[in-house]
Amino acid sequence: MTFLGMPSRNLVGEPFPRAARAALGNAQLRRNLAKATGTIRAKRASVVAEVPDWAGLRAAGAAIKDAVLADLDTHLLRLEEALTARGTTVHWARDAEEAARVVTELVTATGTTEVIKVKSMATAEIGLNDALAAAGVRAVETDLAELIVQLGDDRPSHILVPAIHRGRAEIRDLFRREMPGVDPDLPDDPAALAEAARRYLRHKFTTVDVAISGANFAVADSGALVVVESEGNGRMCLTLPRTLISVVGIEKLVPTWQDLEVFLQLLPRSSTGERMNPYTSVWTGPTEGQTSHVVLVDNGRTATLADPRGRAALRCIRCSACLNSCPVYERTGGHAYGSVYPGPIGAVLSPQLTGVRHNKTLPFASSLCGVCYDVCPVAIDIPSMLVHLRGEVARTTAPNAESAAMRALAWAMSDSRRWARALRAGRLGRALGRRRDRIGRLPPPLSAWTDARDLPRPPRQTFRDWWETR
Amino acid sequence: MSGVRVALFVTCLVDGLFPDVGKATVTLLERLGHEVVVPRGQTCCGQMHVNTGYARQAVPIIRNHVEAFADADVVVTPSGSCAGSIRHQHADVAAEHGGRRLAAAAEEVAGKTYELSEFLVDVLGVTDVGAYFPHRVTYHPTCHSLRILRVGDRPLRLLREVRGIDLVELPSADTCCGFGGTFALKNADTSTAMLADKMTNIVGTGARVVTAGDASCLMHIGGGLSRLRAGVRPVHLAQVLASTAAAPMAVAVR
Amino acid sequence: MSTARAEVLRRVRAALAHRPPAPDVPRDYRRSGGPGDLDLFADRLRDYRARVRLTTPDEVTAAVVAALRERGLRQVVAAPGVPAAWVPDDIRSDDHHTAGGVVTACHVAIAETGTIVLDHDARDQGARALTLLPDYHLVVVRREQVVAGVPDAVAALAGVRTQTWVSGPSATSDIELERVEGVHGPRTLEVVVVR
Ligand code: SF4
Numbered sequence: 001m002t003f004l005g006m007p008s009r010n011l012v013g014e015p016f017p018r019a020a021r022a023a024l025g026n027a028q029l030r031r032n033l034a035k036a037t038g039t040i041r042a043k044r045a046s047v048v049a050e051v052p053d054w055a056g057l058r059a060a061g062a063a064i065k066d067a068v069l070a071d072l073d074t075h076l077l078r079l080e081e082a083l084t085a086r087g088t089t090v091h092w093a094r095d096a097e098e099a100a101r102v103v104t105e106l107v108t109a110t111g112t113t114e115v116i117k118v119k120s121m122a123t124a125e126i127g128l129n130d131a132l133a134a135a136g137v138r139a140v141e142t143d144l145a146e147l148i149v150q151l152g153d154d155r156p157s158h159i160l161v162p163a164i165h166r167g168r169a170e171i172r173d174l175f176r177r178e179m180p181g182v183d184p185d186l187p188d189d190p191a192a193l194a195e196a197a198r199r200y201l202r203h204k205f206t207t208v209d210v211a212i213s214g215a216n217f218a219v220a221d222s223g224a225l226v227v228v229e230s231e232g233n234g235r236m237c238l239t240l241p242r243t244l245i246s247v248v249g250i251e252k253l254v255p256t257w258q259d260l261e262v263f264l265q266l267l268p269r270s271s272t273g274e275r276m277n278p279y280t281s282v283w284t285g286p287t288e289g290q291t292s293h294v295v296l297v298d299n300g301r302t303a304t305l306a307d308p309r310g311r312a313a314l315r316c317i318r319c320s321a322c323l324n325s326c327p328v329y330e331r332t333g334g335h336a337y338g339s340v341y342p343g344p345i346g347a348v349l350s351p352q353l354t355g356v357r358h359n360k361t362l363p364f365a366s367s368l369c370g371v372c373y374d375v376c377p378v379a380i381d382i383p384s385m386l387v388h389l390r391g392e393v394a395r396t397t398a399p400n401a402e403s404a405a406m407r408a409l410a411w412a413m414s415d416s417r418r419w420a421r422a423l424r425a426g427r428l429g430r431a432l433g434r435r436r437d438r439i440g441r442l443p444p445p446l447s448a449w450t451d452a453r454d455l456p457r458p459p460r461q462t463f464r465d466w467w468e469t470r
Numbered sequence: 471m472s473g474v475r476v477a478l479f480v481t482c483l484v485d486g487l488f489p490d491v492g493k494a495t496v497t498l499l500e501r502l503g504h505e506v507v508v509p510r511g512q513t514c515c516g517q518m519h520v521n522t523g524y525a526r527q528a529v530p531i532i533r534n535h536v537e538a539f540a541d542a543d544v545v546v547t548p549s550g551s552c553a554g555s556i557r558h559q560h561a562d563v564a565a566e567h568g569g570r571r572l573a574a575a576a577e578e579v580a581g582k583t584y585e586l587s588e589f590l591v592d593v594l595g596v597t598d599v600g601a602y603f604p605h606r607v608t609y610h611p612t613c614h615s616l617r618i619l620r621v622g623d624r625p626l627r628l629l630r631e632v633r634g635i636d637l638v639e640l641p642s643a644d645t646c647c648g649f650g651g652t653f654a655l656k657n658a659d660t661s662t663a664m665l666a667d668k669m670t671n672i673v674g675t676g677a678r679v680v681t682a683g684d685a686s687c688l689m690h691i692g693g694g695l696s697r698l699r700a701g702v703r704p705v706h707l708a709q710v711l712a713s714t715a716a717a718p719m720a721v722a723v724r
Numbered sequence: 725m726s727t728a729r730a731e732v733l734r735r736v737r738a739a740l741a742h743r744p745p746a747p748d749v750p751r752d753y754r755r756s757g758g759p760g761d762l763d764l765f766a767d768r769l770r771d772y773r774a775r776v777r778l779t780t781p782d783e784v785t786a787a788v789v790a791a792l793r794e795r796g797l798r799q800v801v802a803a804p805g806v807p808a809a810w811v812p813d814d815i816r817s818d819d820h821h822t823a824g825g826v827v828t829a830c831h832v833a834i835a836e837t838g839t840i841v842l843d844h845d846a847r848d849q850g851a852r853a854l855t856l857l858p859d860y861h862l863v864v865v866r867r868e869q870v871v872a873g874v875p876d877a878v879a880a881l882a883g884v885r886t887q888t889w890v891s892g893p894s895a896t897s898d899i900e901l902e903r904v905e906g907v908h909g910p911r912t913l914e915v916v917v918v919r
Contacts, residue, residue, distance in 0.1 A: 060751055060753060091728075092732050364657065456689060
């Protein structure tokens with residue numbers, strides 16, 4: 001692995017099983033999540049079903065991303081050249097800390113003490129807001145959900161709907177408490193709340209001079225950057241401030257403008273379940289007197305690229321279809337993953353970005369049910385990748401009770417006579433279920449099973465013994 | 471198709487814990503006029519090892535499986551999950567950790583391996599297997615049968631032809647039950663939360679029997695239902711299909 | 725900074741040491757759908773709760789004036805290249821603050837998704853801020869500008885430097901997933917389609 005330095009703390013949290021347990025106990029969260037994911041799932045399914053060539057688009061999307069990754073150095077240099085030629089200054093960052101420092105320096109050089117931000121996963125990943133705060137700069141999130149999260153001093157729980165875990169009454173209370181100049185009698189209907197945010201932010205858009213964005217796509221051959229959004233805050237941030245700094249992961253590239261004909265179909269339908277999102281902005285170099293910077297961020301992406309079995313995770317276009325479809329995510333929510341990238345993609349991407357040894361529980365945060373692969377618009381085989389990463393965890397973990405048991409079991413299972421003996425010995429377990437035909441509570445580690453489910457009582461005769469006597 | 475010589479891969483779980491599922495598979499296939507053999511050398515497909523991160527340790531298990539079934543004409547197993555592992559994991563794991571020869575041999579066994587409902591519908595071309603099962607039943611499509619094997623509605627087509635059956639649709643049927651092999655232990659809380667929703671849906675149908683093509687998921691679902699004393703019994707698809715008017719399966723709730 | 729650049733590129737090359745051949749991209753999808761179906765376009769716009777008026781080349785002015793009157797607007801800002809035949813001089817204003825809306829043309833429109841794309845270097849579409857700050861945006865779309873699908877539009881937009889794709893009014897579903905129209909962009913989008 002070429003990854004050096006410390007993993008970004010925005011990609012690692014407490015062990016998943018423990019965090020999940022806490023989340024599972026939160027009834028309001030469970031209700032909100034079930035409703036939200038269920039609604040988006042249904043919308044996505046219906047707009048995907050109406051596209052007759054979806055399978056073709058999906059295959060093309062996967063192949064375009066693979067082609068970019070296969071020659072990533074060439075495409076990065078091409079992008080840099082195109083951006084520079086049109087007047088954008090290009091910066092590079094090896095890790096989160098460096099990326100945050102580069103952006104912070106650019107911001108402080110303008111003399112501003114406040115910046116406005118368009119929602120961007122990359123800036124969350126590099127912990128930009130904290131870095132800016134440390135330099136005395138306030139970052140104002142302008143996406144409504146991100147603003148809710150920010151005002152609540154909270155963490156996003158979903159890539160697409162970061163405040164999915166908050167109810168309207170909570171949001172109203174938050175606005176009344178934290179939003180300067182807000183109506184003290186603000187009601188809790190979503191339209192009124194959105195209107196309050198509109199007013200508060202309109203002032204910011206027209207007065208703050210530096211904006212920070214990410215990019216959904218960066219077109220290597222022309223230097224065009226693309227931001228896909230719904231609310232119009234992106235348009236505001238990209239247009240009004242004099243300085244625009246865009247933080248772009250090095251995997252966000254597509255080779256040519258034409259390739260967007262695929263992604264601008266795949267993304268909105270997979271993401272919000274719309275035929276097209278309300279606004280998409282495309283800009284090629286600074287316009288209308290702006291100064292523009294692009295910061296290209298590695299932060300573990302090259303380490304991911306180095307693993308042929310893991311690199312497909314870099315195809316991800318952050319649509320969040322896998323989150324919305326995942327039965328684990330639907331119940332635990334995003335916080336349990338401890339990373340800015342939650343859900344199935346987070347479970348494969350976060351450990352790769354940080355190095356598996358720093359993120360050992362996420363590859364196991366899945367029942368391998370396979371829904372994520374089915375819905376992924378760029379056909380990332382997340383289940384197989386999880387299995388691969390589990391192998392990396394096992395390989396880099398010191399021998400323990402689990403590995404000993406696996407070894408013993410493998411030894412028994414690789415020879416049918418040994419296995420038959422083991423099964424016969426297993427019938428001793430019948431003693432545990434003597435009264436009824438089931439086994440109730442057992443001590444640890446078997447209690448992990450029997451806390452909630454009975455075990456069947458082993459039969460008098462195994463199948464193979466029956467077959468022999470038949 | 472008539473007179474196929476079927477090599478049964480009974481799976482480790484059925485062998486050790488649910489022999490009735492294996493017996494039912496034998497009964498069913500023989501009733502349809504086919505010869506069943508049970509290669510002695512078989513043990514397990516090694517899926518649990520692979521899916522828990524012990525692919526290297528799974529190699530001797532895979533080698534054992536491939537050798538046990540090398541001479542078979544066709545392999546049938548009453549498990550979507552094990553068929554999925556054999557068809558979609560064995561050759562890859564072998565290629566990475568076990569060498570090219572093993573990978574080629576695994577590929578060959580994979581090519582002649584079928585999950586029970588696939589074998590009945592696609593190979594034998596039957597959906598009416600002459601079964602009789604006079605109970606209210608709901609069907610849970612297991613994840614691996616659905617999304618790795620793509621068995622689609624084959625099990626339902628088989629169930630619809632069963633005499634006397636009252637087949638009721640399971641809401642959110644294609645959502646995972648929360649088993650996931652060692653997931654059920656490593657993430658027991660999440661697994662249990664998923665199980666709870668599955669059980670709510672099952673109980674809501676009023677079915678007396680929940681059926682599926684995998685004994686593993688049924689062990690999980692059945693274990694939860696039994697703990698709740700929910701009065702719904704897990705019965706493997708093979709057992710439903712093996713039951714006839716002459717020899718009906720007794721469905722007593724334990 | 726240059727060391728970061730060198731290092732990232734070095735890592736990329738090391739990661740690709742056994743360089744996989746770049747796959748050929750299968751283009752098994754609808755590449756070109758030709759002209760768009762106007763009724764479908766109108767339907768899709770209405771789905772997004774945009775207002776739609778279908779008119780003929782001779783009646784564009786009447787349609788625009790009627791739309792503005794319904795909206796209660798006496799004056800609008802228009803992109804500089806918008807013909808006087810669409811927006812007569814007497815209702816044109818330069819003052820964003822007093823005018824209640826903006827009128828522009830577009831570069832291309834997509835029937836299948838109900839999308840309108842603005843080219844901000846074109847005089848009849850104006851700079852980005854022009855269509856962003858007002859609360860009401862009226863777009864005049866000519867028949868030949870409506871294409872069938874996204875690939876047709878992408879082809880038509882090759883080389884256009886600054887674009888805004890608009891599909892209905894600004895919207896959010898961030899609060900309990902309830903859709904609210906009009907957060908930051910214009911809250912009302914009205915489209916006059918010229919047959
Ligand atoms: S992994 Fe696929 S489904 Fe999940 S967010 Fe990324 S692109 Fe979307």
